[in-house]
Amino acid sequence: MCGIVGYTGSQPAVPVLIDGLRRLEYRGYDSAGIAVFENGSLLLAKKAGNLCVLEEAIKGNGFKGNTGIGHTRWATHGAPTDINAHPHTDCTGNIAVVHNGIIENYLELREWLKAEGHKFRSETDTEVLPHLIEQFYNGDLYQAMLESVRKLKGSYALLAININEPGRVVVARQDSPLVLGLGEGENFIASDIPALLPYTRRTYLLDDGEVAEVTADSVKIATIAGTEVSKEIFYVHWEAEQAEKGGYDHFMLKEIHEQPKALRDTIRGRISGDCRRVTLDKELHISPDRIKNLRRIFITACGTAYHAGVVGKYVIEKLARLPVEVDIASEFRYRDPMINPGDLVIVVSQSGETADTRAALREAKSRGAHVLAITNVVGSSVAREAGDVIYTWAGPEIAVASTKAYVTQLISFYLLALWLAEKRGTVTPKKQQELLQAMKTLPGDVEAILHASDRVEQLARTYAGYENIFFIGRGLDYAVAMEGSLKLKEISYIHAEAYAAGELKHGTLALVVPGVCVIALATQPELFEKTVSNIKEVKARDAEVVALTFEGMTAIKEVADHVIYLPPAHPTLAPVLAVVPLQLFAYYAAVARGCEVDKPRNLAKSVTVE
Numbered sequence: 001m002c003g004i005v006g007y008t009g010s011q012p013a014v015p016v017l018i019d020g021l022r023r024l025e026y027r028g029y030d031s032a033g034i035a036v037f038e039n040g041s042l043l044l045a046k047k048a049g050n051l052c053v054l055e056e057a058i059k060g061n062g063f064k065g066n067t068g069i070g071h072t073r074w075a076t077h078g079a080p081t082d083i084n085a086h087p088h089t090d091c092t093g094n095i096a097v098v099h100n101g102i103i104e105n106y107l108e109l110r111e112w113l114k115a116e117g118h119k120f121r122s123e124t125d126t127e128v129l130p131h132l133i134e135q136f137y138n139g140d141l142y143q144a145m146l147e148s149v150r151k152l153k154g155s156y157a158l159l160a161i162n163i164n165e166p167g168r169v170v171v172a173r174q175d176s177p178l179v180l181g182l183g184e185g186e187n188f189i190a191s192d193i194p195a196l197l198p199y200t201r202r203t204y205l206l207d208d209g210e211v212a213e214v215t216a217d218s219v220k221i222a223t224i225a226g227t228e229v230s231k232e233i234f235y236v237h238w239e240a241e242q243a244e245k246g247g248y249d250h251f252m253l254k255e256i257h258e259q260p261k262a263l264r265d266t267i268r269g270r271i272s273g274d275c276r277r278v279t280l281d282k283e284l285h286i287s288p289d290r291i292k293n294l295r296r297i298f299i300t301a302c303g304t305a306y307h308a309g310v311v312g313k314y315v316i317e318k319l320a321r322l323p324v325e326v327d328i329a330s331e332f333r334y335r336d337p338m339i340n341p342g343d344l345v346i347v348v349s350q351s352g353e354t355a356d357t358r359a360a361l362r363e364a365k366s367r368g369a370h371v372l373a374i375t376n377v378v379g380s381s382v383a384r385e386a387g388d389v390i391y392t393w394a395g396p397e398i399a400v401a402s403t404k405a406y407v408t409q410l411i412s413f414y415l416l417a418l419w420l421a422e423k424r425g426t427v428t429p430k431k432q433q434e435l436l437q438a439m440k441t442l443p444g445d446v447e448a449i450l451h452a453s454d455r456v457e458q459l460a461r462t463y464a465g466y467e468n469i470f471f472i473g474r475g476l477d478y479a480v481a482m483e484g485s486l487k488l489k490e491i492s493y494i495h496a497e498a499y500a501a502g503e504l505k506h507g508t509l510a511l512v513v514p515g516v517c518v519i520a521l522a523t524q525p526e527l528f529e530k531t532v533s534n535i536k537e538v539k540a541r542d543a544e545v546v547a548l549t550f551e552g553m554t555a556i557k558e559v560a561d562h563v564i565y566l567p568p569a570h571p572t573l574a575p576v577l578a579v580v581p582l583q584l585f586a587y588y589a590a591v592a593r594g595c596e597v598d599k600p601r602n603l604a605k606s607v608t609v610e
């Protein structure tokens with residue numbers, strides 16, 4: 001939820017810290033701060049507001065130190081104020097800490113530390129950490145950190161420095177991501193890879209329950225119990241500019257336009273040359289026996305990933321003929337799900353760090369299910385805790401609004417559904433080949449849609465002033481309508497709702513009056529006529545209707561005010577294409593309304609708290 005960075009080496013630390021925080025602002029941006037060693041003292045600056053406010057505050061301060069830590073915050077405990085901003089310090093001001101996560105037992109620790117004489121200044125859970133380290137400090141920050149984290153319950157990615165140990169940064173990780181970047185005579189720490197890319201691609205991915213001591217020339221990693229850990233270097237293949245905007249006005253637009261490449265990269269190596277087979281066997285360790293005895297699948301995720309799961313349900317049931325239940329992750333474990341050990345639970349998460357999804361993953365494992373993760377971040381918590389992983393090779397997704405991750409999650413579900421169908425004999429080789437050949441044309445189809453985006457942009461500007469927009473559809477179109485609605489509301493702040501088209505007349509039609517816009521998806525041939533009837537229903541209430549369908553399905557222009565046509569594609573694969581105009585519609589509406597597209601209010605890219 002927050003972005004944290006650390007540096008120790010020969011360069012001045014401040015520029016490295018600020019640059020790293022800027023690359024992590026998508027993780028939270030309501031306050032920021034840094035702490036740097038400087039000639040035997042610890043210089044600290046922290047400000048509410050985004051990073052520019054902090055930069056203004058430290059301009060001319062001449063921070064020259066070579067070791068420091070930094071933080072950009074998404075508030076969980078305590079409002080975004082200067083006092084609540086990180087870093088937080090102990091009573092002496094000699095220890096500074098930045099933290100991402102939630103310390104669940106902070107109240108009891110705070111009471112105990114107060115009884116030990118510690119004075120608190122902020123309302124945050126984080127502030128217990130520097131005081132805890134101070135309590136256990138006997139001349140060794142690393143040992144004090146080990147003692148301290150053993151007292152903690154909750155999630156944390158922690159960086160700590162101590163005035164008495166210049167050049168050292170001690171870190172700890174539990175349930176919040178932390179990556180060490182390995183340089184020459186310098187080392188870096190960050191909550192996410194983009195902050196490291198300009199400096200190094202050689203990294204150590206810290207695991208839960210690990211602590212590390214980082215100096216300019218060394219990295220020592222151990223478990224909380226104190227057992228030394230040796231790590232493989234994880235080489236990051238992302239290019240630095242991938243994490244930049246690449247010439248687009250916003251990360252979101254860049255990532256919408258990266259979808260053809262993301263689709264190609266996610267498909268690559270997973271379909272046989274003759275398009276007869278899905279070649280997931282080398283990635284999945286689901287035994288033939290387990291597949292043979294598979295009776296039910298659960299899918300659980302949040303937000304856009306959940307919407308991908310709804311499509312996943314349709315395609316797995318349709319192709320592999322297995323019953324599928326889809327749950328919002330924050331609901332899943334509280335409904336006492338009836339999971340049997342033979343069941344398969346699929347968790348979907350772009351970041352691989354969403355707390356609700358990770359909790360659902362653990363719930364599934366505790367009930368004996370085999371867990372398969374679909375995630376975009378190699379080495380993410382979800383990837384490491386699941387039994388199997390299908391990676392979406394979408395590259396870093398920086399914008400809060402998820403786009404390329406969604407379409408690559410869809411592809412992952414199509415591949416998985418066909419892989420299961422082939423093993424279960426529920427789809428003919430001809431149908432399998434037809435679908436796989438069609439899948440290979442999707443990147444080109446998306447390119448065609450992107451090249452003709454002017455029409456969507458124009459419609460978006462037309463309707464950007466509307467305050468209520470409904471998205472309706474049936475079957476797969478309804479699943480995509482959910483995603484279109486979320487995209488629009490989360491970045492343009494227009495009230496948007498997705499509705500099963502056949503359900504409107506059972507209540508929501510009461511809200512359809514002049515001045516309401518309805519976006520109707522009609523890509524499924526067997527449901528087309530029904531959806532046309534639903535469009536007539538809303539037109540009869542003077543709604544403005546924008547229809548979305550395939551080229552050739554021109555009857556719809558008789559009833560809709562505007563029609564967006566998609567290049568022809570297999571109807572089962574329609575969601576991959578239909579979502580693209582909806583992403584563009586949301587983007588251009590948000591731009592027309594002057595919204596902060598990449599950093600929408602109240603939201604963050606990775607929600608690592610429950």
Ligand code: AGP
Nearest residue numbers: 303304349350351354400401402
């Ligand atoms: C999507 O545009 C939103 N930013 C949000 O709903 C997101 O999909 C959700 O928080 C899940 O994130 P994850 O895929 O990283 O788990």
